[in-house]
Amino acid sequence: EAGVVQSPRYKIIEKKQPVAFWCNPISGHNTLYWYRQNLGQGPELLIRYENEEAVDDSQLPKDRFSAERLKGVDSTLKIQPAELGDSAVYLCASSLDAGYGTQYFGPGTRLLVL
Amino acid sequence: AQKVTQAQTEISVVEKEDVTLDCVYETRDTTYYLFWYKQPPSGELVFLIRRNSFDEQNEISGRYSWNFQKSTSSFNFTITASQVVDSAVYFCALSEASNYGQNFVFGPGTRLSVLP
Numbered sequence: 001e002a003g004v005v006q007s008p009r010y011k012i013i014e015k016k017q018p019v020a021f022w023c024n025p026i027s028g029h030n031t032l033y034w035y036r037q038n039l040g041q042g043p044e045l046l047i048r049y050e051n052e053e054a055v056d057d058s059q060l061p062k063d064r065f066s067a068e069r070l071k072g073v074d075s076t077l078k079i080q081p082a083e084l085g086d087s088a089v090y091l092c093a094s095s096l097d098a099g100y101g102t103q104y105f106g107p108g109t110r111l112l113v114l
Numbered sequence: 115a116q117k118v119t120q121a122q123t124e125i126s127v128v129e130k131e132d133v134t135l136d137c138v139y140e141t142r143d144t145t146y147y148l149f150w151y152k153q154p155p156s157g158e159l160v161f162l163i164r165r166n167s168f169d170e171q172n173e174i175s176g177r178y179s180w181n182f183q184k185s186t187s188s189f190n191f192t193i194t195a196s197q198v199v200d201s202a203v204y205f206c207a208l209s210e211a212s213n214y215g216q217n218f219v220f221g222p223g224t225r226l227s228v229l230p
Binding site: 033040041042043044045048050055056089091093100102103104105106107108110 | 118145146147149151156157158159160161164166205207209212215216218220221222223
């Protein structure tokens with residue numbers, strides 16, 4: 001069974017530029033998560049989807065971050081415009097159920113903003 | 115206050131030594147789950163174990179074992195006869211109920227270096 005797929009793996013942009021990350025969850029997993037992981041820290045939740053509905057976006061900086069999961073499968077996370085402090089690893093995870101289900105993570109996208 | 119505390123920032127051991135990674139959590143819920151994940155240098159978080167709050171039975175999987183004690187709110191992880199391939203950052207995580215259905219919180223992680 002294929003795991004969570006993310007692209008790109010690495011991205012280098014200049015500040016004020018837009019950037020987008022893509023995630024394809026494990027087949028059949030209805031719940032999808034986006035996390036940000038700063039260097040030397042644990043992942044922090046940005047947004048959680050159940051199917052196509054964003055059920056928890058309380059930690060998403062909505063002035064510059066947006067996300068979508070139009071058909072309840074793939075998801076895109078966008079930053080516009082990027083700032084220096086956005087440099088981090090962006091992780092996508094999925095789980096079978098929305099309760100206390102185990103989350104399975106993709107390899108992440110390492111973003112560097114110059 | 116941190117929901118999940120991993121007091122050991124970094125640990126170094128020599129191969130074949132046993133090592134225990136500590137995890138202390140905080141929750142008011144009676145139903146919750148605890149997890150351990152491994153993050154090797156490649157960066158991908160690898161699921162190791164999930165434990166629910168009603169099951170305090172210790173678990174062993176090969177060289178890995180977990181000790182869950184509700185009385186001290188701890189969920190410690192022991193690697194027996196450590197190997198170089200065990201070098202990674204290990205995260206403890208807590209899943210509990212929240213206003214949004216579920217709150218999943220990671221600890222800050224413990225970096226384990228196993229030296230040959």
